[in-house]
Amino acid sequence: MAIFKETARKSSIAATLTLLFFILGVIPLLISNWKLISINREELESSLRESFVTTASNVSSQIADYIRAYRLQVQEFNPKNMSLLGSDVAGPVATPLLMKDPNILKIRLLNKSGKGPYTQKLNFQDPRVPEWEFEAFKQALQGRSYVGGPYYCGPDDVTILLIAEPVRNQEEETTAVVSVIVSLEPLVRILSDQSAGGTQVYVVDAKGNLLLHPKKTEMNAHRNLAGSAIVSDYLRTGGRLSTVRLFVETRDGKKTEILGSHSSISGLNWGVIIQIDKNIALASVNSMIKESTKWGILFALAAALAGIFFARWITNPIQVLASHALDVGRHQNFDKKIELHASNEIQQLADTFNFMTDEIKQNIENLRNAARENKDLFMSSIRMLAAVIDAKDPYTRGHSERVKDYALIIARMLGFSAIELERLEICALLHDVGKIGIEDRILRKPTNLTPEEFEIMKTHPDKGANILSQIAQLSDIIPGMRAHHENYDGTGYPQGLKGEAIPLLGRLITVADTFDAMTTDRPYQKAFTLEFALNRIRSMAGIKYDPKVVDAFSRACEEGKVSLHKPSRPRPQPMVL
Ligand SMILES: [Fe+2]
DSSP: OHHHHHHHHHHHHHHHHHHHHHHHHHHHHHHHHHHHHHHHHHHHHHHHHHHHHHHHHHHHHHHHHHHHHHHHHHHHOOOSOGGGTTOOOOOOOOOHHHHHOTTEEEEEEEETTSOOOEEESSOOOOTTHHHHHHHHHHHHHTTOOEEEEEEEETTTTEEEEEEEEEEEOTTOOEEEEEEEEEEOHHHHHHHHHHTGGGOEEEEEOTTOBEEEOSSHHHHHHTOBOTTSHHHHHHHHHTSOOOSOEEEEEEETTEEEEEEEEEEEETTTTEEEEEEEEHHHHTHHHHHHHHHHHHHHHHHHHHHHHHHHHHHHHHHHHHHHHHHHHHHHHHHOOTTOOOOOOOOSHHHHHHHHHHHHHHHHHHHHHHHHHHHHHHHHHHHHHHHHHHHHHHHTSGGGTTHHHHHHHHHHHHHHHTTOOHHHHHHHHHHHHTTTGGGGGSOHHHHTOSSOOOHHHHHHHTTHHHHHHHHHTTOGGGGGGHHHHHTTTOOTTSOOSSSOOOGGGSOHHHHHHHHHHHHHHHTSOBTTBOOOOHHHHHHHHHHTBTTTBOHHHHHHHHHHHHTTOOOOSSOOOOOOOOOOO
16 A cells, blocks of 8 residues: 555656646747737738738729820820811821820721721721720710720730720811720739739729629629629728728638728729638738647647656656665665665755665664563573472472473474464463462472372462463463463363363473473482383373374474483383373
8 A cells, every 4th residue: 555655646746747847838838829820910910901902092093093094195186187087088097196005906086977097906806896896986976985894805815995085176066086995904914913822803893793803714704793792892882991801701602701802993983802811811820820739739749758757857766765665664674775876855865865774774773682682681581480480399490491392392393483482482481380389398299299289289370370460471371371281181270171272382381291291200200211201192192182282292203303301211100290
């Protein structure tokens, strides 16, 4: 659980640093990009607004000036060969006007019968030209100045304007008509020049009919654009839009946003329309947004990678520290030092940690020494107490130490742990501590005890339990000590416990106690041999002794792990404990 918490904390630091780098790296970039895009868009729209309004106004003025100039020239035209007027004689019109201006394609002098000389630079193939000329003639003959067109002559690939003026005599009567065909190609070129970069500039009349357009195909189509949002706005307002507006048109079922403006042409019921698809107009902004997004993503990835790198740079030493601390905690490996080779606070922390482990190691060593000394002192006290007990009876001198040795041999055969062996050692040394409370005359009696004396002797396990109960640290050995005279069949004392109900330490000490009693000289018997004592003990397995304990002891004897402390000789006599 502790390891999990450490790992979770490290992940959190790495994630936090990565997020921090991401925020610090990307947010300012996004804000600056957003501001740049916003400024760029505003400047572009402002520039577009000024450009469109200026262009529409300029184109409008140029068209008006162009046509006005030719109308004036026609009005002021004074044919040199006036004698031809009114005659039916056909012939060239010798006029400098025609010769010097390349945009005048044809000039005619017509009498009231519609006949007269003409000169032309272009032999028109378009069959509609005579019809347009006749209409112009009729209007001028009525005494009205006439402007017709623009007309796109497909076969001749030229856009023309027809201008007709009445020629009056001194009585102000119309006697003839001057009819001129003017090329509008210079105006088409102006529209074409202004239509670069997706911008469209064209001219419509008061009904929305397309008059002039840079593309010949559009001119040839004779389209009415009144349905267009921007042309409709021009027709409704009369061409007074002094800014750029956003128009929405539906083309092929898809809505399209258009930025545009328009301007009326002075002296004519025409209007110049200028427009551009918003997506094309703001293409640079859109491109900037795409570039910004692309670089933003790349920068975000770079920031995230930098965050991960720096997070690792910071958390890896911490992980080393944590791992080392865990190693020290689990294995008390105080000799291992942290080697970071850094020059920052983490290295300072590592040095402090190394110093701390040295101090802990020293303190633990001191504590261990103190504990060892305490234990030695304790065990010495136990042995001293055991020696005091044994000393009460000269025949049992060294008895407690030997019982302890035999008991430990059996316990090792049974696989006791170190703590269990330690507990058994104390229990065995003190098993007869209750004899302190038994009168010496009974303890040292060289002959068999009377029944009354034996009853007194039988109280020593309980007396021992009472003595040891004063020491809290020995509470867990009391049951074993108290049971060292219990028999496996329940015939023992002081409680008459039976079988597994007898504490194991008690069952074990019983065998060791008996073996020592049998193999040492007593007032009532001489010491038996190891083999004799072992056979006697085996014969009582399951009756007086625990068979498992007897078996373990037998194996220990067979393996040579049990040796007597002094030579003994066999004496096949009954034994009394
Ligand atoms: Fe005893």
